[in-house]
Every structure is written in structure tokens, then in C-alpha cells.
Amino acid sequence: MILEIDVRPKMTINEQINELIFVAMEGREGGLTAIETNFGLVAFGESKADLIADIKDKVRQHCNANFNGQVRLREFTDTVFDCH
Helix, strand or coil: CCCCCCCCCCCCHHHHCCEEEEEEEECCCCCEEEEECCCCEEEEECCHHHHHHHHHHHHHHHCCCCCCCEEEEEECCCCCCCCC
């Protein structure tokens, strides 16, 4: 068995990313959660404005305030219905 190990340097937000995509969802106990999966960023807020503010803080912290791209907040809603 051959084990391959990736030794390339990990990509950073500052170097190669021009857009971050957060997916927003409602929390089980209220509030909102947004997740960006490439870098593992997670933000929380009681309202959409709070969520956006926390996303900005998380991105600034993660990239030392050097990110010049844009952030996309994706929101999904579910429609639940019976098939009877």
C-alpha cells in the first residue's frame, strides 16, 4: 500500500480567494448560523444584521484584515408539504 501525503502549502484567504460563500440556516433554538466550509469559518447572529456583522468579524480575524474579495451569504428556505 502506498500512502500519499500532500505537502503543498495550504491555500490562505489572502493569497488565492476572491469570494467566500457562507451558507446561512436557522438554529434549532433560534438565531442564525452561517458556515463557510473551505476555511471552516462559522458565524452566529440573532438577526440577519447581527449575522453579517459576525461574518465580517470572522473574516477579518481569519485573514488579519487583508481580505479584499467579496462575501456571499446564501440563504435557503424549506417548503414542507405532504404527498397524500
